[in-house]
Amino acid sequence: MLLIRRFEEACGRLYMQGKIRGFLHLYIGEEAIAVGTMAALRPDDYVIGHYRDHGHAIAKGMDTKIAMAELCGKATGSSGGKGGSMHLFDSEKHFMGGHAIVAGQMPIAAGLALASKYRKEDRITVCFFGDGAVNQGEFHETLNLASVWKLPVLFLLENNLYGMGTHVDRSRAGGRHIYEAAAAYDIPGVQINGMDVLGMNECVSETVKSMRKDGGPRFIEAMCYRYRGHSMADPTMYRERDEAEELGIKDPIESLKNFMLQFEVVDDGELAEINAKVEAEISDAVQFAEDSPAPELDAMYRNVYA
Numbered sequence: 001m002l003l004i005r006r007f008e009e010a011c012g013r014l015y016m017q018g019k020i021r022g023f024l025h026l027y028i029g030e031e032a033i034a035v036g037t038m039a040a041l042r043p044d045d046y047v048i049g050h051y052r053d054h055g056h057a058i059a060k061g062m063d064t065k066i067a068m069a070e071l072c073g074k075a076t077g078s079s080g081g082k083g084g085s086m087h088l089f090d091s092e093k094h095f096m097g098g099h100a101i102v103a104g105q106m107p108i109a110a111g112l113a114l115a116s117k118y119r120k121e122d123r124i125t126v127c128f129f130g131d132g133a134v135n136q137g138e139f140h141e142t143l144n145l146a147s148v149w150k151l152p153v154l155f156l157l158e159n160n161l162y163g164m165g166t167h168v169d170r171s172r173a174g175g176r177h178i179y180e181a182a183a184a185y186d187i188p189g190v191q192i193n194g195m196d197v198l199g200m201n202e203c204v205s206e207t208v209k210s211m212r213k214d215g216g217p218r219f220i221e222a223m224c225y226r227y228r229g230h231s232m233a234d235p236t237m238y239r240e241r242d243e244a245e246e247l248g249i250k251d252p253i254e255s256l257k258n259f260m261l262q263f264e265v266v267d268d269g270e271l272a273e274i275n276a277k278v279e280a281e282i283s284d285a286v287q288f289a290e291d292s293p294a295p296e297l298d299a300m301y302r303n304v305y306a
């Protein structure tokens with residue numbers, strides 16, 4: 001979680017310096033979801049997500065150097081610098097990409113799961129999406145087919161209460177209980193606290209275990225909070241300043257740190273070591289991205305399909 005947080009803080013700085021361009025959507029505050037989930041998966045399970053994808057990619061094992069180079073539009077990035085922040089990809093780690101079109105990853109998740117089922121592979125696909133995606137047709141079409149065909153997809157909704165600047169209460173009937181929609185498609189669903197990494201891990205572990213037994217889809221709604229705006233360009237004027245406090249939001253990293261200290265899993269010295277290791281990895285990643293060359297001009301025409 002700390003690695004993801006520091007990675008994104010560095011991204012924010014690089015964006016302000018004009019070294020990362022285009023859109024930049026930070027995942028700060030939501031790290032427990034990615035980390036708790038990935039720790040419950042096998043390395044060969046597929047993961048696919050949306051444009052707020054840095055946390056998913058890093059938690060799935062993507063090299064922070066390659067990720068940072070992609071964000072900076074460098075030739076050494078995962079997509080040769082042509083994908084940028086919203087399109088990280090690592091097929092070796094079975095991270096099947098961040099996708100910029102809201103809900104566009106959902107039918108692809110069903111396709112991945114269908115392929116696994118067809119090949120009789122015992123692997124599942126985790127599909128991350130936001131509350132903004134649930135009003136799209138693709139959400140409903142995918143849940144329906146996944147249920148009818150009994151596809152091993154874990155639908156993992158990150159409900160951070162906002163789709164850009166619109167609160168779920170204003171855009172979705174039953175906005176804070178979206179998991180109930182899964183029942184309409186005969187998919188078991190639960191709602192959990194997405195700010196608690198251990199709780200996340202326990203829930204996903206149990207869910208995945210039952211999926212491997214019966215092969216069918218499941219739905220988890222992880223309630224969470226994004227500390228930053230929708231993207232770097234968003235000053236979040238639509239939110240009350242003390243909203244996080246009112247909602248009783250607890251920072252996932254601070255909570256885990258306090259828990260580990262209280263139960264003597266780590267001491268202050270070990271925490272300092274973890275911090276130093278993370279800082280060093282991030283500074284290496286930034287250095288690598290800054291030192292990397294820009295793509296060649298003719299790379300613009302490579303791997304482009306229309």
Ligand SMILES: Cc1ncc(C[n+]2csc(CCOP(=O)(O)OP(=O)(O)O)c2C)c(N)n1
Pocket residue numbers: 052100101102103129130131132133158160162163164230
């Ligand atoms: C089909 C489509 N419509 C609109 C957009 C513009 N758009 C980008 S992000 C976003 C909000 C999505 O919110 P949510 O799914 O809740 O994800 P979050 O940003 O909260 O993680 C919108 C409407 C888009 N990218 N794709």
